[in-house]
Amino acid sequence: MSPVQTMPPRGYHLSKDELGADILEVAMGPHHPSTHGVFRMDLKLDGETVVDLKPVFGYLHRNHEKIAEDISYPMSMPFTDRLDYLCGMTNNWAYALSAEKLIEIEVPERAEYLRVIVGELTRLVNHCLLIGFFINDLGALGTPLLYALREREKILDLFEVLSGARMMVNYIRFGGVRCDLPEGWLGECQRIVDAFPAFLDEYETLLTENEIIIARAQNVGVVTREEAIDFSLTGPMLRASGVNYDIRKVDRYGIYDRFDFKIPIGGHGDCYDRFMVRMLEMRESVKILKQAIRDLPDGNIMGKAPKIFRPAPGEAYGRIEAPKGELGFYLISDGTPIPYRFKVRPPSFVNLTALRHMCLGHKVADAVIILGSIDIVLGEVDR
Amino acid sequence: MSLLAKGILKGMAVTAKNFFQSYYRKERLPTVQYPEEKSTITPFTRNFPFLLYDGDDAVDGMRCTACTLCERACPPQCIYIIKDKDEKGKPILRPRIFDIDTSVCMSCQLCVEVCPYEAIRMDSAFELSNENRFEGLLINRGDLLKSNDYYHALNPVEARETDDRIAAKNALAEAKKKARQKKTRLAAAKAKRPPSRLKKSPPAREKPPQPEKSE
Numbered sequence: 001m002s003p004v005q006t007m008p009p010r011g012y013h014l015s016k017d018e019l020g021a022d023i024l025e026v027a028m029g030p031h032h033p034s035t036h037g038v039f040r041m042d043l044k045l046d047g048e049t050v051v052d053l054k055p056v057f058g059y060l061h062r063n064h065e066k067i068a069e070d071i072s073y074p075m076s077m078p079f080t081d082r083l084d085y086l087c088g089m090t091n092n093w094a095y096a097l098s099a100e101k102l103i104e105i106e107v108p109e110r111a112e113y114l115r116v117i118v119g120e121l122t123r124l125v126n127h128c129l130l131i132g133f134f135i136n137d138l139g140a141l142g143t144p145l146l147y148a149l150r151e152r153e154k155i156l157d158l159f160e161v162l163s164g165a166r167m168m169v170n171y172i173r174f175g176g177v178r179c180d181l182p183e184g185w186l187g188e189c190q191r192i193v194d195a196f197p198a199f200l201d202e203y204e205t206l207l208t209e210n211e212i213i214i215a216r217a218q219n220v221g222v223v224t225r226e227e228a229i230d231f232s233l234t235g236p237m238l239r240a241s242g243v244n245y246d247i248r249k250v251d252r253y254g255i256y257d258r259f260d261f262k263i264p265i266g267g268h269g270d271c272y273d274r275f276m277v278r279m280l281e282m283r284e285s286v287k288i289l290k291q292a293i294r295d296l297p298d299g300n301i302m303g304k305a306p307k308i309f310r311p312a313p314g315e316a317y318g319r320i321e322a323p324k325g326e327l328g329f330y331l332i333s334d335g336t337p338i339p340y341r342f343k344v345r346p347p348s349f350v351n352l353t354a355l356r357h358m359c360l361g362h363k364v365a366d367a368v369i370i371l372g373s374i375d376i377v378l379g380e381v382d383r
Numbered sequence: 384m385s386l387l388a389k390g391i392l393k394g395m396a397v398t399a400k401n402f403f404q405s406y407y408r409k410e411r412l413p414t415v416q417y418p419e420e421k422s423t424i425t426p427f428t429r430n431f432p433f434l435l436y437d438g439d440d441a442v443d444g445m446r447c448t449a450c451t452l453c454e455r456a457c458p459p460q461c462i463y464i465i466k467d468k469d470e471k472g473k474p475i476l477r478p479r480i481f482d483i484d485t486s487v488c489m490s491c492q493l494c495v496e497v498c499p500y501e502a503i504r505m506d507s508a509f510e511l512s513n514e515n516r517f518e519g520l521l522i523n524r525g526d527l528l529k530s531n532d533y534y535h536a537l538n539p540v541e542a543r544e545t546d547d548r549i550a551a552k553n554a555l556a557e558a559k560k561k562a563r564q565k566k567t568r569l570a571a572a573k574a575k576r577p578p579s580r581l582k583k584s585p586p587a588r589e590k591p592p593q594p595e596k597s598e
Contacts (some may be wrong), residue, residue, distance in 0.1 A: 075458040078491030143398060166430035170491050206397040209390030
């Protein structure tokens with residue numbers, strides 16, 4: 001036997017003593033194109049089959065909650081954009097909602113409508129991008145993703161005109177929104193919303209009947225109804241498993257009780273259902289947008305917010321249906337202008353806890369698309 | 384899975400449509416060849432803050448009064464202000480040092496919102512790369528100060544609104560000042576005039592000072 005032992009290649013090693021020679025440990029990530037950010041999966045493989053999986057995260061931890069406990073309430077607003085950096089508007093909205101609960105500010109009607117419009121546009125942005133990346137994970141490199149990005153670009157341009165930035169919008173304030181619509185914005189928004197169903201039709205023709213997608217995504221990563229509730233999944237993940245639970249319908253926060261829309265629900269809880277639920281949700285969002293643009297009233301955009309935000313001692317939890325699921329902010333006030341406790345309930349972090357359960361027994365390539373179908377953003381998972 | 388793979392063929396038709404239309408339809412290929420060709424940015428785009436001055440002289444016309452509201456409202460604490468003093472050590476209402484560290488700034492626009500003097504605004508300039516990552520990204524007062532004309536070129540609508548607001552504020556302050564002057568003048572005239580005899584009972588307070596004054 002040669003005295004020089006060859007080192008195993010970087011990235012994986014065999015642990016013969018514990019597992020037996022045929023189990024392979026692979027660290028997938030943190031820099032892997034299909035993990036959607038800096039996220040690591042420690043896989044134990046028997047051949048191609050996943051026998052164990054450990055999600056490891058925290059690479060993008062930025063101390064969001066602790067920073068927020070050192071600065072005043074309004075100063076945390078731009079930081080919330082950076083949580084789920086694809087949907088800044090809904091993050092702003094959730095934080096504003098919990099702060100408004102804390103100090104009881106009345107939001108004017110026009111501001112509520114504007115919030116609904118930007119919130120639903122954000123849902124379109126997020127779902128477009130997610131479906132594009134999901135198909136990308138399946139191996140269709142580029143083409144469907146770029147079609148989705150092309151449509152997303154138009155909505156981001158709208159955000160830029162409205163708020164000054166494409167993603168880090170910082171638009172919603174306690175008691176209203178920061179600025180009113182610029183001239184011509186609503187017409188442009190109406191044009192994009194009217195043209196969106198045509199894109200969805202084309203996109204569905206491209207994807208939903210594709211035999212490869214059906215073969216790869218159906219019956220992969222199944223979460224049953226009971227398991228989904230036990231994992232406390234929310235958002236499209238939960239609805240794909242057949243649970244009718246949408247906070248827009250349950251809480252009816254803001255003015256969501258005025259709109260006529262349906263909640264798409266899946267039947268199997270597999271990757272294909274999760275993909276399809278998002279596809280259908282986009283159509284419902286377009287419906288809400290059309291109604292909101294039609295009914296948008298005139299009036300104030302800012303309620304009577306106090307100049308110095310100093311809530312009475314107490315606590316508040318505000319939650320909304322973000323594109324990824326239930327996004328909640330839990331605030332405890334001790335009577336000072338600085339929050340005593342600032343807790344974020346991020347949807348993708350909680351949804352990620354079901355990853356191991358979904359991946360066991362599947363192939364490595366399936367683990368990639370299961371992760372893609374969860375729709376995680378590491379800015380929100382690690383905070 | 385059907386042998387004919389009908390779904391895949393349908394999808395291929397969509398791809399082909401996109402491919403051929405990208406040659407003659409703008410909405411199928413909206414990309415811009417960046418360094419040669421630049422897409423237009425909206426006047427509302429915000430990047431980094433700058434300071435405004437009125438008139439020709441940047442230092443004298445500075446709107447900023449070094450009240451440090453923006454310094455305190457800045458979430459990542461990227462603004463640094465030191466108040467100015469004249470030779471005798473008397474404070475002047477303007478900053479001697481006003482630094483913004485653009486490597487820290489996160490373009491949130493909170494400084495613009497808190498400023499009561501309309502002195503700070505967001506710029507849309509991009510391509511700001513610099514060779515020196517410490518001094519090059521720390522922008523000091525001289526580079527931050529931009530004229531009101533620059534702001535008008537950047538965002539005409541908002542600049543006009545701001546000018547109107549400042550004019551209204553100035554007019555109000557002027558009116559208040561005039562009213563105060565008038566009041567003091569009236570009061571002075573009243574004090575000089577002897578108390579009217581038509582009044583049945585002159586105010587009790589006015590009587591005692593008169594003998595004191597005469598003495």
